[in-house]
Amino acid sequence: MSRFTRRVGKLLLLMLVWSIAASAVSGCWNRRELDTLGIQLGTAIDKVGNQYRVSVQVVIPSELSAKAGGGGRSPVAMYEATAPTVFEAFRKLTETSSRKIYSAHIRVLIIGESLAREGIANVLDLLSRNPEARTDFYLMIAHDAPANQILKILTSLEKIPAENLFYALDTSAKTWAPTTTVTIESLIEQLVTDGISPVLTGVRLEGKARQGENISNIQQADSRTRTRITGLAVFHSDKLIGWLNENYSKGYNYIMDNVTSTVGHQTCPDGGYIVMEVLRNKTKLIPKVVDGKPVIKVKMKQVASVADVECKIDLTKPETIKMLEENGKQRIRGVIQGAVEHVQKTYNSDIFGFGNTFHEYKPKQWEKWKDDWDELFPQVKLEYDIELQIPKVGTTNDAFQNYLKK
Amino acid sequence: MNASVDKRLDRKLMSNLSFIRASFGNSQDLVIKEMNNDNGLQAALVYMDGLTDSTVIHHVILDYFMSEEQTASRKSGNRLLYLKNAVLAVGETVTISEWDPLFYQLLSGWAVLLLADSPDAICVAAEGWKDRNVSEPTSQVVVRGPMEAFTENIATNRALIRRKIKDPQLWTEGMEIGKITKTSVSIMYLRNVADEKIVEEVRKRLGEINIDGILESGYIEELIQDTALTPFATIYNTERPDTIAAGLLEGRVAILVDGTPFVLLVPALFIQFFQSAEDYYQRADISTLLRILRFIAFMITLLAPSLYIAITTFHQEMLPTSLLINLAAQREGVPFPAFIEALAMELTFEILREAGVRMPKTVGQAVSIVGTLVIGQAAVDAGIVSAAMVIIVSITAISSFVIPATSMSISVRMIRFVLMGLAASFGLFGILLGYILLVLHLNSLQSFGIPYMQSFSPFIWSNQKDTLFRLPWTKMRTRAVATAEKNLVRQRPRNKQKI
Numbered sequence: 084m085s086r087f088t089r090r091v092g093k094l095l096l097l098m099l100v101w102s103i104a105a106s107a108v109s110g111c112w113n114r115r116e117l118d119t120l121g122i123q124l125g126t127a128i129d130k131v132g133n134q135y136r137v138s139v140q141v142v143i144p145s146e147l148s149a150k151a152g153g154g155g156r157s158p159v160a161m162y163e164a165t166a167p168t169v170f171e172a173f174r175k176l177t178e179t180s181s182r183k184i185y186s187a188h189i190r191v192l193i194i195g196e197s198l199a200r201e202g203i204a205n206v207l208d209l210l211s212r213n214p215e216a217r218t219d220f221y222l223m224i225a226h227d228a229p230a231n232q233i234l235k236i237l238t239s240l241e242k243i244p245a246e247n248l249f250y251a252l253d254t255s256a257k258t259w260a261p262t263t264t265v266t267i268e269s270l271i272e273q274l275v276t277d278g279i280s281p282v283l284t285g286v287r288l289e290g291k292a293r294q295g296e297n298i299s300n301i302q303q304a305d306s307r308t309r310t311r312i313t314g315l316a317v318f319h320s321d322k323l324i325g326w327l328n329e330n331y332s333k334g335y336n337y338i339m340d341n342v343t344s345t346v347g348h349q350t351c352p353d354g355g356y357i358v359m360e361v362l363r364n365k366t367k368l369i370p371k372v373v374d375g376k377p378v379i380k381v382k383m384k385q386v387a388s389v390a391d392v393e394c395k396i397d398l399t400k401p402e403t404i405k406m407l408e409e410n411g412k413q414r415i416r417g418v419i420q421g422a423v424e425h426v427q428k429t430y431n432s433d434i435f436g437f438g439n440t441f442h443e444y445k446p447k448q449w450e451k452w453k454d455d456w457d458e459l460f461p462q463v464k465l466e467y468d469i470e471l472q473i474p475k476v477g478t479t480n481d482a483f484q485n486y487l488k489k
Numbered sequence: 490m491n492a493s494v495d496k497r498l499d500r501k502l503m504s505n506l507s508f509i510r511a512s513f514g515n516s517q518d519l520v521i522k523e524m525n526n527d528n529g530l531q532a533a534l535v536y537m538d539g540l541t542d543s544t545v546i547h548h549v550i551l552d553y554f555m556s557e558e559q560t561a562s563r564k565s566g567n568r569l570l571y572l573k574n575a576v577l578a579v580g581e582t583v584t585i586s587e588w589d590p591l592f593y594q595l596l597s598g599w600a601v602l603l604l605a606d607s608p609d610a611i612c613v614a615a616e617g618w619k620d621r622n623v624s625e626p627t628s629q630v631v632v633r634g635p636m637e638a639f640t641e642n643i644a645t646n647r648a649l650i651r652r653k654i655k656d657p658q659l660w661t662e663g664m665e666i667g668k669i670t671k672t673s674v675s676i677m678y679l680r681n682v683a684d685e686k687i688v689e690e691v692r693k694r695l696g697e698i699n700i701d702g703i704l705e706s707g708y709i710e711e712l713i714q715d716t717a718l719t720p721f722a723t724i725y726n727t728e729r730p731d732t733i734a735a736g737l738l739e740g741r742v743a744i745l746v747d748g749t750p751f752v753l754l755v756p757a758l759f760i761q762f763f764q765s766a767e768d769y770y771q772r773a774d775i776s777t778l779l780r781i782l783r784f785i786a787f788m789i790t791l792l793a794p795s796l797y798i799a800i801t802t803f804h805q806e807m808l809p810t811s812l813l814i815n816l817a818a819q820r821e822g823v824p825f826p827a828f829i830e831a832l833a834m835e836l837t838f839e840i841l842r843e844a845g846v847r848m849p850k851t852v853g854q855a856v857s858i859v860g861t862l863v864i865g866q867a868a869v870d871a872g873i874v875s876a877a878m879v880i881i882v883s884i885t886a887i888s889s890f891v892i893p894a895t896s897m898s899i900s901v902r903m904i905r906f907v908l909m910g911l912a913a914s915f916g917l918f919g920i921l922l923g924y925i926l927l928v929l930h931l932n933s934l935q936s937f938g939i940p941y942m943q944s945f946s947p948f949i950w951s952n953q954k955d956t957l958f959r960l961p962w963t964k965m966r967t968r969a970v971a972t973a974e975k976n977l978v979r980q981r982p983r984n985k986q987k988i
Contacts, residue, residue, distance in 0.1 A: 087715065087716055087933075087935075088716055088717070088718055090933065091716060091718040091719065091930070091933065092718065094926070094929070094930065094933075095718070098926060101922075114802050114803060114913075114916075115802060115803075115805075116801075116802055116820070116826050116827060117801050117802075117805065117813075117816055117817045117820040117827070118817065118820045118821055118822070118823065120805065120817065122813065122814060122817060124810070142814055142817075144814055144817040144818035144820075144821050145818055145821045145822070147814055147815075147818050185805065187805060187806035188805070188806065188810045188813055190810065215806055216806075217806055243814075246810075
């Protein structure tokens with residue numbers, strides 16, 4: 084027993100020595116209380132002349148607390164600094180901010196269009212190197228507006244503009260095909276992978292910028308100034324080269340298998356529209372070599388339902404559903420074909436990752452094509468194998484418009 | 490006077506009586522009743538007032554006088570024997586000729602009959618004093634199960650156990666511990682189940698105790714535990730006879746101490762402190778869930794404040810964004826670092842708890858009102874502590890009451906503060922460090938030669954039926970390997986009718 088007691092005594096002594104030693108060598112333990120942090124939720128980076136302008140959006144927690152309610156002040160504060168490098172600009176922020184800017188919880192990073200055209204690699208390096216940042220934020224490109232201006236627009240449903248942008252993109256990517264979410268990890272992966280170029284979602288400003296900064300912007304139900312997530316920015320390497328419109332963006336997302344749910348319409352035989360809701364979608368790209376030329380077979384399985392009938396059509400007949408399925412296939416085909424042809428002709432940037440598909444499934448063939456892929460990409464032909472099922476028509480059968488009283 | 494004279498009773502009654510008087514310093518509660526009759530035969534009845542049953546005393550005197558005529562003709566030696574065997578038919582009697590045991594019996598509530606011209610005294614069992622009745626347990630309450638608890642009387646306690654285990658193999662050994670208090674202590678075990686080595690170890694450790702007084706089983710617990718250098722109890726204590734009976738059936742050894750309703754049970758394993766008697770009376774599935782719940786509560790009460798400190802001061806990136814903003818909003822304007830805030834709140838709670846235990850019942854309400862108002866409402870409203878911290882401290886406190894054995898929740902209370910300190914200086918790394926040390930320490934503990942963490946480390950598969958889980962009784966056919974080395978089988982498989 085005494086031997087045992089000695090052992091425990093030794094252990095306690097060891098503990099003591101450890102904790103003393105550890106507290107002596109710990110040095111820069113970054114202990115920080117919550118109330119000493121400026122929690123940064125949004126970042127905007129612009130290029131101004133030769134310098135980077137970094138704007139950060141910091142929450143004012145007391146304005147957001149449930150108890151205090153809005154005191155009529157803005158729930159966020161913006162800090163800006165301009166410096167020759169991004170990191171210097173970040174540190175320079177402390178000149179104006181009373182608290183250390185804590186960047187781990189950043190939700191969105193908005194990159195100015197002019198900066199994106201010059202290349203975003205330098206900016207990304209700093210962010211991917213930062214050990215404290217979470218990597219679940221989204222990147223966006225400010226379309227037709229300075230990036231910092233986008234962040235400044237006050238929003239009402241989400242009190243924090245950065246959160247508003249984050250959730251707006253997150254929700255629309257899930258239910259609306261033309262947008263897509265890109266995190267810094269996937270972006271860097273696409274930048275360094277052969278045979279694929281990245282895209283980023285664009286964000287626009289609607290209304291007068293000055294008005295959006297004012298708290299009065301959120302004091303009315305219909306905010307005068309808002310931000311809109313729209314279109315995709317096409318990159319070649321790390322440089323922005325152009326934009327895709329809504330329809331092309333949809334085609335892009337169909338090919339990339341990003342679509343979980345969306346809505347599209349068809350024209351009825353006798354005029355009017357019938358609207359289909361996509362319930363499930365799965366796309367697979369199968370690379371083929373036909374006559375020594377690259378061919379991509381788009382194999383797609385989609386389940387959709389009828390969401391809205393705005394014409395006279397008899398949904399109770401199986402032939403009608405058959406016809407809708409056929410038309411749907413043609414439409415999807417058209418959307419995809421349009422997007423691919425547009426990108427091939429206008430931008431010649433393999434944002435669909437066709438090259439990467441060859442790399443994965445036909446590595447030997449890819450070795451031969453790798454170096455002149457830029458010339459080969461515009462020649463890629465598409466084959467289609469689209470399967471569309473419409474198993475349900477919603478909670479009614481035939482459209483009541485058919486029985487309207489005259 | 491020389492020692493040999495001092496030790497034994499004298500032949501002369503008068504000198505014996507004066508020796509007793511002198512020894513007790515004429516204490517008020519010492520009663521000496523001298524009895525003379527026509528033959529001039531003298532006798533004296535000595536007893537302690539308040540420790541004896543008056544009906545027995547009257548019986549002794551009455552019987553003595555009734556039998557006097559027959560007795561008179563006999564010689565002193567035979568007379569004593571005759572009195573003892575034939576007349577004093579009250580129950581237990583012993584003949585004693587030495588002072589020390591005589592005093593012990595006298596002070597245990599026996600009546601001593603001294604006869605003239607006899608060097609021997611007859612001691613008659615006449616204990617009878619005011620005892621608390623067997624009442625409901627107060628520290629280990631169950632919804633379903635026996636509602637009786639041990640009392641301060643060791644004989645009652647032994648009987649309570651005997652009433653549950655009616656088997657001659659339930660052996661009891663008695664001893665007196667404490668040079669002055671001479672407290673009676675019993676060990677009880679099932680001879681055909683308990684490990685003889687453990688029983689022997691208990692005997693040895695109890696025999697080694699050399700102390701002036703034992704007033705509660707806590708004295709014994711500290712004197713015989715394997716090591717004092719641990720916050721954990723390595724001996725189980727309970728006031729529930731059914732828990733002791735269950736322990737005996739598992740091959741453990743019970744130590745009963747006179748004067749306290751808390752009976753000790755050895756060896757004690759870590760897991761035992763999370764098991765409640767009720768686990769065995771309720772359905773197996775709900776018992777298992779409750780046990781898991783207790784472990785969750787154990788973790789909360791051990792770690793909640795330190796995790797809160799570590800995450801909010803070191804690892805803010807681990808929180809979901811909206812939670813972080815919420816917490817930051819609450820902390821806005823709180824003047825203390827999170828650690829000081831937590832420490833102050835924990836201290837306040839500990840003070841309230843201690844006050845709640847000690848204070849007179851009549852002021853209870855006042856204290857609880859002040860407590861809840863000061864801690865909960867006013868402190869948050871004044872912005873001295875954040876509401877989140879109040880929630881953390883409350884859940885910690887409530888969780889600590891879920892652990893069925895108070896000795897374990899006391900240990901956790903102490904360790905919690907150490908972990909909070911580690912969390913405040915090193916964040917999650919500190920907590921991990923403390924946790925590893927805690928696990929190492931737990932694994933180094935033993936209770937009467939049995940590893941404290943037994944069933945988990947060393948891992949014993951067959952014991953898992955009654956550790957974290959409680960299997961239905963039909964599946965628990967054997968006893969735990971740890972304590973019942975021999976006689977493992979508890980249930981024979983029932984004969985299933987083949988169709």
